[in-house]
Each structure stands twice: as structure tokens, then as C-alpha cells.
Amino acid sequence: MRQLVAGDQWIIYGGFASLLLASFSDLCIPHFLTASIFSAQSGEAMLFYRNTKILLLLCLSSGIFSGLRGCFFSIGNMILVKRMREMVYSTLILQDISFFDKKTVGNLTSRLGADCQQVSQVIGNDLNLISRNILQGAGTMGYLFVLSWQLALTTLGICFILATVMTFHGRYQKKAAKSIQDITANANDVAQDVFTLIRTVRVFGTEKQEYERYLKCLKKLADIGLRQSIVYGLWNSSFSIFIILPRFVSMTKAIAVLVGGASIMAGHFSAEQLTKFILYSEWSIFATWRMADNWSSLMQSVGASQEVFKLMDLRPAKEFLKGGEKLQNLTGCVEFANVSFHYPSRKTIPVLENINLAIRPNEVVAIVGLSGSGKSTIVNLLLNLYEPTSGQILIDGFPMNDLDKKWLRERIGYVGQMFTRNISYGCTRKITHEDVELAAKQAFAHGFISSLPNGYETLVGDGLLSGGQKQRIAIARAILRDPDILILDEATSALDAESEHYVKELLHEFRISSKKKRTVIVIAHRLSTIQSADRIVVMDAGEIVEVGNHRQLLSINGRYAQLTKRQSDTID
The missing domain is CATH 1.20.1560.10 (ABC transporter type 1, transmembrane domain)
Incomplete structure (x- = not known):
């Protein structure tokens, strides 16, 4: 003090x-x-x-x-x-x-x-x-x-x-x-969980159960008092x-x-x-x-x-205590070399086991699999939110741990969790309002933004935009960064069919732009969005079980063919 x-x-x-x-x-x-x-x-x-x-x-x-x-x-x-x-x-x-x-x-x-x-x-x-x-x-x-x-x-x-x-x-x-x-603090946890998921609580009618959970904390407080x-x-x-x-x-x-x-x-x-x-x-x-x-x-x-x-007294994460190397030119070559991983909070449960995957520059690679197969964990490791338990990740042949993490993230465009912030959030390059509008138009977000009370100056809360609108803003945010590596983690999951079609076209143009070559990694449950990918990586229980393009994987009638058939049956 x-x-x-x-x-x-x-x-x-x-x-x-x-x-x-x-x-x-x-x-x-x-x-x-x-x-x-x-x-x-x-x-x-x-x-x-x-x-x-x-x-x-x-x-x-x-x-x-x-x-x-x-x-x-x-x-x-x-x-x-x-x-x-x-x-x-x-x-x-x-x-x-x-x-x-x-x-x-x-x-x-x-x-x-x-x-x-x-x-x-x-x-x-x-x-x-x-x-x-x-x-x-x-x-x-x-x-x-x-x-x-x-x-x-x-x-x-x-x-x-x-x-x-x-x-x-x-x-x-x-x-x-x-x-x-x-x-x-425990009582605050209970209250925050309930208020955050109040719609779920209301739908399942568990108000009394949640009240009793909170009441237990109050009784303990009363006893100590x-x-x-x-x-x-x-x-x-x-x-x-x-x-x-x-x-x-x-x-x-x-x-x-x-x-x-x-x-x-x-x-x-x-x-x-x-x-x-x-x-x-x-x-x-x-x-x-x-x-x-x-x-x-x-x-x-x-x-x-x-x-x-x-x-x-806690020390900052290692990435804030040491710098790292900054490459003059990032081509977007990504390689997972014998990578295994388990979350620190769940050390007995392996999430990835011996992953070997090389992604070439300007290549579109889709990663698919059932929930819990390890798809998003690969993205988390590539964003350096966690470090592999064993093995290493190479960026343009350099170990990721030797690179400057902040510099690397500035060159990665990420579209994932629907995060309600402005389009220029986190963009480090010099931009103008015209750049923001262009990115919004490319992400098919300009129309609904213009209809908001104050247009691009509107203060947006979580309840003002739909899920699809939030994701289009997230895509515009990634476009504005002009990244070398673009990661799409369920980027079209909340879009309607027409918007999804335009966004897929946009992503194709975004990748093959003559101005700049980009590596694109797509995580998808909806397999219709990744059929044109250069390669599709199929994961199951933390391992890569199949690799190939859409036609090749269908021809071998393996895990990917089963996933495709299930989605087709669901639609029928």
C-alpha cells in the first residue's frame, strides 16, 4: 500500500x-x-x-x-x-x-x-x-x-x-x-452466470434452482456474519x-x-x-x-x-516479458510439427496428438470434424493463445516461440467469436473512414450499418445486432487488417444462405487478390462453405484422419464422406 x-x-x-x-x-x-x-x-x-x-x-x-x-x-x-x-x-x-x-x-x-x-x-x-x-x-x-x-x-x-x-x-x-x-466472489459468479444466460434459465424454468444456489452463498455469509x-x-x-x-x-x-x-x-x-x-x-x-x-x-x-x-504479485505472460524476431516478409507458410496439446486446466485429457500439417502460402485449407475433435484448438495454438505441450509450430520456417507475438498477431486476420466492437478495432495500420466503408461493403455490412440510427457512429450494444450482422462486422474487421494469414472460425455459421453465398465469393476474391497473396484457414461445421478449398483436413478425437480435396475425400468414402452424407440427410 x-x-x-x-x-x-x-x-x-x-x-x-x-x-x-x-x-x-x-x-x-x-x-x-x-x-x-x-x-x-x-x-x-x-x-x-x-x-x-x-x-x-x-x-x-x-x-x-x-x-x-x-x-x-x-x-x-x-x-x-x-x-x-x-x-x-x-x-x-x-x-x-x-x-x-x-x-x-x-x-x-x-x-x-x-x-x-x-x-x-x-x-x-x-x-x-x-x-x-x-x-x-x-x-x-x-x-x-x-x-x-x-x-x-x-x-x-x-x-x-x-x-x-x-x-x-x-x-x-x-x-x-x-x-x-x-x-x-462465489455469489457474484452465480449471479453473473444467471444474468448472462437468463434466456436459457427462463426457457428451462430453473429460476428456483438458481435462486437456491445463490441462497446457499447468502446463508454462508450470514453464518460468518x-x-x-x-x-x-x-x-x-x-x-x-x-x-x-x-x-x-x-x-x-x-x-x-x-x-x-x-x-x-x-x-x-x-x-x-x-x-x-x-x-x-x-x-x-x-x-x-x-x-x-x-x-x-x-x-x-x-x-x-x-x-x-x-x-x-502475478507476473505477466512470457510473451509480454520478452520480445521476438520480426520477419521482413511474411509469406504465410504454416507448419505443425508433431504437435500435441492438453489444456492446463485439464492435463489428463489430451486434445491434440501428434499433429503434422503443412499449409503452403496462398492456400485455402479447411479443417472439419465433429465438435471436440480439436479444430478450434489448432486455431488457438496458431494465435499463440496457448503453447503446444510438445512439438512446435513453424511460421515461414521459424519457430513461433522465437517470433514477436504481437507482431505476428497483427498479420493475422481472425473471424471467430462474435465480438461487438467497431470495425477498426485492433487495426494498427493507418486507415481512413473510406477504408472502413470499403471493408464493410466487401463484407455486405454497409447496408445495415447505414440504416442504424447514427450510421457508422452508432454505439452498438449486444442486443442491437443479430448474430449474422455481428459476424459480417467481424469479417469486415478482418478485411480491414489486410492480413497475411486469414483464419475463419465458423465465419458463416450465423449468416443466411444469400449472405453466405456472397461472403464465400468475397473470400475467394480476397484470397486471390493480385495485390497480396494470403493463406486462408477455415474452420467449418457447414461443409457447403469449404467444398472449393485446396485441401480439407478431417479431424477426429484430436488426430488428423484424412487429408484431400472435396472430390478425393468423397471418393475414398471415409470420415468426410460420412459427415457430408449426414448433413445432406439432415437437409433432406
């Missing part, structure tokens, strides 16, 4: 300077208050007026510097939370894709939101008040020892007991807060024993009056000194209790932020 606010230390220094001045003023107030009363009783007018003026100045100083203290620490706390969220978000966005396979979106957003917000009181409230109470408690205790070390020992003993209880209470609150934040309340009650009782007794008689005051009264009668103590001692002893005990309360709050913040600190 100190490192996060290191760039604005003057705010923290200003807060602590105001804290010192405010605490000093507060510590002096009981002394001059008592002195004013007893000087008035003794008839010393000049001394009374002097003490009264000092008392008024101290009250004014305490109010001013207390306000400044709160202002400085609140600003410091705002900076802390802002930079914590910045650091957590910047760390998360640079993690390996496998990290997001293990962590749910709801969990991460909960850490970024609720957990970081839990720290919002650390500087502005907890450390601020703890520091103030430590200063005031130490100051009052020193003053008590000056007045009477015998009486001061009784007050010190009470403060020690309270501090001991405070330590154990703080440890429990720290553990409880961590559990609360973990359960809250109940235990926290019981522990807090026990802690509060320990304070009440020493502060509030029947008939509102303070034990500390009673001891002070008994011992101090005997000292007065023996001539060793004055009534003014005893009054000051009673005021300061009560102040020291209240300072200890307030510090304990703030310590408990601080421990809750620390416990809640433990997972946040773990996320902040």
Missing part, C-alpha cells in the same frame, strides 16, 4: 503533520480545562483568562487540523484504491489465457470491485484513527506517569488487557473477512467491564478516587491533579478501545485484500 501511494507522499506527510498537531491540541485540552476551573475557584483572574484563551486556541486548532487530517487521508485513500484497481487490472489483462480458464469472470470482477473497495477505509479511516489513538494514548499515559506513577500503573494494566483482547479479535476478523470476500457479531459482542463486553458499571460508575474512576483521595488527605496530591488524572486516564482507556476497534477494521481490510495482493 505504501508503494501504491509513493508518488504522492506529500499527501500522507500532510495528513500525519495535521494528525500530530491535532493530537497535540487534543492532549492539552484536559490540562487547560482543569486549570481554568481551578484558577477560577482560587480567584486568580489573570491566570483564569490566560488558561481560557489557550483553551479556546487549542479547541480551534484541534478542529482545523482534524479537518485537514481527514481531508489529506481521504485523498490518499482515493489514490490508493484507484492505483490498486489500475495495478490489478493491468496485471490481469497480461496473464496467460490459461489463467482465465481457471478463474471465473465473476470472481475476478469481485476482486477488482468489492475487494479493492474494502481497502477504501485503510488510509482514510483505519490507519488515520489508529495513528491518532496511538499518539493520544501514549501522550496521556506519559502525562499520567508524570502525575502519579502508582495510579498510572492501574490504568496501564487495564489498557494492556484491552490490547490483548484486541489482538485476538483482530486475528479473527482478518480470517473472517477473507472468508466473506471469497464467498462473495453471525459469528463476527458474537465475537464483537464479547470484545465489547470486555471494554464495558472496565468502563461502564451499574449506576454508570467507572471502575477506573473509582480506583482513582479511592487511591487519589487517600493521597490528597496525606498531602501528596492535590484536587486539581486528581481531576486531571481522572480525565486523562479515561481518555487513555477510550483511546485504547477506539484503536482496538479501528485495528479490527484494518484486519478486515487486510484479510479481504489478500487475494488482491496475490493478483498484484
Whole structure:
């Protein structure tokens, strides 16, 4: 936390300077208050007026510097939370894709939101008040020892007991807060899943089941909250024993009056000194209790932020830590050399086994197979979202791991998941609005874009466009990048028959353009879209089982012929 606010230390220094001045003023107030009363009783007018003026100045100083203290620490706390969220978000966005396979979106957003917000009181409230109470408690205790070390020992003993209880209470609150934040993150997961898939929930009528899932998380939170309340009650009782007794008689005051009264009668103590001692002893005990309360709050913040600190300590993915080679000319030759792979989250389940595949420049290669056969995994490896478990991928004869990943991705056009962003999203080359319109026209998206409320300036949400429209925007986005390698992952799955026909023609022209040669890799379930491919690779259970063009694969009457027949039978 100190490192996060290191760039604005003057705010923290200003807060602590105001804290010192405010605490000093507060510590002096009981002394001059008592002195004013007893000087008035003794008839010393000049001394009374002097003490009264000092008392008024101290009250004014305490109010001013207390306000400044709160202002400085609140600003410091705002900076802390802002930079914590910045650091957590910047760390998360640079993690390996496998990290997001293990962590749910709801969990991460909960850490970024609720957990970081839990720290919002650390500087502005907890450390601020703890520091103030430590200063005031130490100051009052020193003053008590000056007045009477015998009486001061009784007050010190009470403060020690309270501090001991405070330590154990703080440890429990720290553990409880961590559990609360973990359960809250799980509850957010449940809610986010339901709200994201609310149409599915409604269709299947599982509202009650989803409600019960969320209710389980709430019950766990309630149980922890109940235990926290019981522990807090026990802690509060320990304070009440020493502060509030029947008939509102303070034990500390009673001891002070008994011992101090005997000292007065023996001539060793004055009534003014005893009054000051009673005021300061009560102040020291209240300072200890307030510090304990703030310590408990601080421990809750620390416990809640433990997972946040773990996320902040994560190192970025390897691709962001090292550069790589940039080829002067990328021809688009892709080769999978004995590649095997399993997802890090499912190490016992092989996804690809000994894949050997060479794709030549300016070649259209289609990859087909049943769901789960490994088609999309090949794309994920080619995009370097994951690294092969064994074997390697070569780009123009160079191992992919030796190339600059960002540079390589800039030369790959990808049409896959329907991602609602503008057409120029991620395009690094210099473009104009005319370039964007041309790409949209080629993807048959210009017509419906022009009909939107603000045309190309429309802010598009997920519910405004249909699936086919989103995919045409994705195709336009790939066209605009002018890539050397074009990957189409189910690019026509959401298009109607007419749009699919035009897009297939477009892809053919896009590939054979005289301006630039491109390698095209198509992942498809609808086999009608890939019949004109140069080669068709058929996959089954993570292995390549057939390779050839459409006619060749039909002639051997193998796996591809079976898939084609099934789709034809479905259509009939």
C-alpha cells in the first residue's frame, strides 16, 4: 500500500503533520480545562483568562487540523484504491489465457470491485484513527506517569488487557473477512452466470434452482456474519467491564478516587491533579478501545485484500516479458510439427496428438470434424493463445516461440467469436473512414450499418445486432487488417444462405487478390462453405484422419464422406 501511494507522499506527510498537531491540541485540552476551573475557584483572574484563551486556541486548532487530517487521508485513500484497481487490472489483462480458464469472470470482477473497495477505509479511516489513538494514548499515559506513577500503573494494566483482547479479535476478523470476500466472489459468479444466460434459465424454468444456489452463498455469509457479531459482542463486553458499571460508575474512576483521595488527605496530591488524572486516564482507556476497534477494521481490510495482493504479485505472460524476431516478409507458410496439446486446466485429457500439417502460402485449407475433435484448438495454438505441450509450430520456417507475438498477431486476420466492437478495432495500420466503408461493403455490412440510427457512429450494444450482422462486422474487421494469414472460425455459421453465398465469393476474391497473396484457414461445421478449398483436413478425437480435396475425400468414402452424407440427410 505504501508503494501504491509513493508518488504522492506529500499527501500522507500532510495528513500525519495535521494528525500530530491535532493530537497535540487534543492532549492539552484536559490540562487547560482543569486549570481554568481551578484558577477560577482560587480567584486568580489573570491566570483564569490566560488558561481560557489557550483553551479556546487549542479547541480551534484541534478542529482545523482534524479537518485537514481527514481531508489529506481521504485523498490518499482515493489514490490508493484507484492505483490498486489500475495495478490489478493491468496485471490481469497480461496473464496467460490459461489463467482465465481457471478463474471465473465473476470472481475476478469481485476482486477488482468489492475487494479493492474494502481497502477504501485503510488510509482514510483505519490507519488515520489508529495513528491518532496511538499518539493520544501514549501522550496521556506519559502525562499520567508524570502525575502519579502508582495510579498510572492501574490504568496501564487495564489498557494492556484491552490490547490483548484486541489482538485476538483482530486475528479473527482478518480470517473472517477473507472468508466473506471469497464467498462473495462465489455469489457474484452465480449471479453473473444467471444474468448472462437468463434466456436459457427462463426457457428451462430453473429460476428456483438458481435462486437456491445463490441462497446457499447468502446463508454462508450470514453464518460468518453471525459469528463476527458474537465475537464483537464479547470484545465489547470486555471494554464495558472496565468502563461502564451499574449506576454508570467507572471502575477506573473509582480506583482513582479511592487511591487519589487517600493521597490528597496525606498531602501528596492535590484536587486539581486528581481531576486531571481522572480525565486523562479515561481518555487513555477510550483511546485504547477506539484503536482496538479501528485495528479490527484494518484486519478486515487486510484479510479481504489478500487475494488482491496475490493478483498484484502475478507476473505477466512470457510473451509480454520478452520480445521476438520480426520477419521482413511474411509469406504465410504454416507448419505443425508433431504437435500435441492438453489444456492446463485439464492435463489428463489430451486434445491434440501428434499433429503434422503443412499449409503452403496462398492456400485455402479447411479443417472439419465433429465438435471436440480439436479444430478450434489448432486455431488457438496458431494465435499463440496457448503453447503446444510438445512439438512446435513453424511460421515461414521459424519457430513461433522465437517470433514477436504481437507482431505476428497483427498479420493475422481472425473471424471467430462474435465480438461487438467497431470495425477498426485492433487495426494498427493507418486507415481512413473510406477504408472502413470499403471493408464493410466487401463484407455486405454497409447496408445495415447505414440504416442504424447514427450510421457508422452508432454505439452498438449486444442486443442491437443479430448474430449474422455481428459476424459480417467481424469479417469486415478482418478485411480491414489486410492480413497475411486469414483464419475463419465458423465465419458463416450465423449468416443466411444469400449472405453466405456472397461472403464465400468475397473470400475467394480476397484470397486471390493480385495485390497480396494470403493463406486462408477455415474452420467449418457447414461443409457447403469449404467444398472449393485446396485441401480439407478431417479431424477426429484430436488426430488428423484424412487429408484431400472435396472430390478425393468423397471418393475414398471415409470420415468426410460420412459427415457430408449426414448433413445432406439432415437437409433432406
